[in-house]
Amino acid sequence: MDYSKTAAGVLEGVGGEENVNSLVHCATRLRFVLKDESKANTAAVKAVPGVVTVAQAGGQYQVVIGNDVPDVFAEIGKISKFGAGSDAAASEGPKGNLFNRFISMISAIFTPLLWALAGTGLLKAFLAAAVTFGWITTDNSTYAVLNALSDGLINFLPMALAFTAARYFKANEFTAFAIAAALLYPTITPLVGVEGLTFFGIPFTMVTYVSSVIPIIVIVWLQSHAEKFLYAKLPGAVRRFVTPMIVVLIAVPIVFVVIGPISAILSGALGNGIGWVFENAPWAGGAIMGGFWQVFVIFGLHWGLVPLFTLEYQTTGQILLIGPVFAAVLAQAAAVAGVWVRARNKNLKSLAAPATLSGFLAGITEPAIYGINLPLKRPFAFGIVGGVIGGAIIAMGGVFSTAFVVPSGLALPALFGNGNMVMLIIGLAAAIVIPFLLTAIVGFTEPEEDAAPAAPPAASGNDVVVLSPVDGTVVPLSETPDAAFAEGSLGDGVAIKPRSGAVYAPFDATVAAAFPTGHAIGLRHADGAEVLIHIGIDTVKLAGAHFDVKVTTGQEVKAGDLLVEFDGDAIERAGYDLTTPVIVTNGELYPALAGQASGPIAHGEPLFTAVSVESALAN
Incomplete structure (x- = not known):
């Protein structure tokens, strides 16, 4: 799978970055919350290489990828504000009924932990099997070490959930961690079951928080609201350290006195209910x-x-x-x-x-x-x-x-x-x-064997197949934010929105013009077609900054040779649009285009065919 191409295709298919409220991923799916699901082209998303299918449920637009979903998620983060390493992954809370919001919340909070939980759980399973079959005994230090590293995460689960819940509810992660740490503190856990406990005269019953789920999620949700209130009310000089002090001072006792006992009752009832069903x-x-x-x-x-x-x-x-x-x-x-x-x-x-x-x-x-x-x-x-x-x-x-x-x-x-x-x-x-x-x-009804795909029509006369010089997304030339290109005044062609910073030769050619500013390359095919690759709009004003030209005028190049490298992020930060027109500049000899590509494309894939005068007259 080409992760970058899959990411670009999926993002375009769901309606673009502007149609996305939030994005997370689970073990196999990209889970979008879209602003308007009607703007998503489900057929196009399903057709993207690497996509298994699309499911719309739980208030989410779910794109099933499979085991490679983290890699596609990371690539989306490179071309949008959503994805790996982005705080915008959950920029807006899920919409819809309570059930949909619950499913979305659980997915977002548990997903980052899933593979670590599964991996350490699998190790614990192997360790238990080894004990069962007598391969290892429980009275030695080797077992103690293996048991600790396989059981540690599930034991201290509230601490891990504190981080993921804080990210979801947009609370301070380390304040949430401090709350979870207090619940599992060594002097607190021995108090479980002890009678007569009070907090400033308020009686409470200490319950175990080892491996617990409900208390930390509920209290982090409350923490997020408390922090917003305190940050708005406290003076700027003190709020950064006074806010976590107040939150921890209030939150931990609330868990001990109210949330913990209630969740223990609910958890016990649920556990007993499951036990009753599986017993009776x-x-x-x-x-x-x-x-x-x-x-x-x-x-x-x-x-x-x-x-x-x-x-x-x-x-x-x-x-x-x-x-x-x-x-x-x-x-x-x-x-x-x-x-x-x-x-x-x-x-x-x-x-x-x-x-x-x-x-x-x-x-x-x-x-x-x-x-x-x-x-x-x-x-x-x-x-x-x-x-x-x-x-x-x-x-x-x-x-x-x-x-x-x-x-x-x-x-x-x-x-x-x-x-x-x-x-x-x-x-x-x-x-x-x-x-x-x-x-x-x-058995089952088998689909008919797919017919062999028809070979692409061979170029006739002096037609020239132009390959994509960059990785990106193809858009009509008319959408180029420059009138000269958009109206075809400089020649017919297409435009590409790049997703990487390299330009490659689209065919075997002679470099007709290697601009010293690096913003454009002119190429001449042996059959006479002349093609201009213009990297960005008005980028000539950068005077060569952020461009590195690898070829010189008059140089012979082969299809796929590297022509230019550029820093797309720096160019966009400077205020320039990276839309890259690829146009045929000698339209008198090549008056038409055929087979224009659309959507996501990788360099080296067919972009269009420049149709020669001979072919045009023959048709």
Whole structure:
């Protein structure tokens, strides 16, 4: 995948930067909150290379990328105010009903922690399996070190959530960290369960905040409002240090006296409720989680269940909910494996192979679901059947995890030794074998083999194919913010909005003019076509600043040779538009253009064909 091209295409497809309120990403998706979803061209977004599909749910416009989503997210940050390293990633809160806003909030707060939680959880799972099989004992320093590094993040989860919640609610991150640190302070944790505690005469009950979720998120939300109020009221000379002092002084007691006990009651009730279901009707709980998990994934709503995992873990020290999810994930992977085995369509088989591996090994099922199972319908339904049956069996075995992991084949050790292992094996076998056999035997309606793409028409006469000299987005020449170019007075062509600072030769040529200011290059093709590449508008006024010309007038160059490097950021900071016209200047010999590209383009890709007089007359 060309991450920069995918990023540019997606951003353009959603209506441009000006149509984006906020942007975050989760494990596999770019999650946009758009100002006007009607301005998004969903068909164009889906057609961008690297995009699996688009889902509109939870108040978000979700662009499914897959495992490479962090790289695309980072590239968006390079061409807009949204993306990696940008404070504008959540510049405006999500709109819509409370449920949509809740899903968006949970996604934004938990996403930065997901892979660290999954990685350390997987390590904890392997450590637990090693103890179960007698490969390591718990009474030595090696175990102590491994247990600390695998259990530390989930133990101090409130501290991590303090940072991500502060970013989401636009509160001071380190003040939020100070609040979380107080909740887990060594002299505070021993007070859990001690009777007769008071704070200035106000009685309270100390509850555990280890691995907790609700208290820190609620108090950081309150912190964000308190800080806005205090910053507006306090004198500028003192507010920077008085504000955090007042916030911490008020926030921590509020957690101890009010928020903590209430959240403990709610968490306990929720944990007991989950325990009751899995004790009295485990088959029902397992069937629901195993059957509906992937449906939630389709709409990106599975994030709403992530807090339930952490709350159950905090309350009981184990996660019953997660066992059946293994069945759901592996069932869809098995269904796409069935497609891989049965399909005759070469394109379908080539898609099914990596999707199978991704689902089984990493638990990332979006490529399988969106790319294959859901469009083919039957494999997706067979996967749900396998998830329901496998999830019910696993839940009936009382199988649980003692670590937060992303359900996948590699994470199975998280379940080892926790519950009835025979039922686990039977449940997993059912989840894998049933959808695989149903898909491979019952089958599905295959799409017809795509016809081989027609070869592009060969240039006739002295036609010249002009390749893109820069990476960027193609726009009509009429949109150039300069009348001479926009009206075609200097020649016909197109314009490109660059996303990188290099200009390459668009064909084998002689450099007709290498301007000493570096802002423009004139090239002459052997067949006579003359092309001007003008980097930016009015950039001649920079007198060469921020440009580095690599060629000289009269020099022979090959297609793809580097001609000019420029500092786009510096040029824009100087107040100049970087729109780069690429025009044919001898229109009397090349009076028409054909096959103009549009949208995102990389250097070296066909930009247009300059049609010669001979070809024009022949047609």
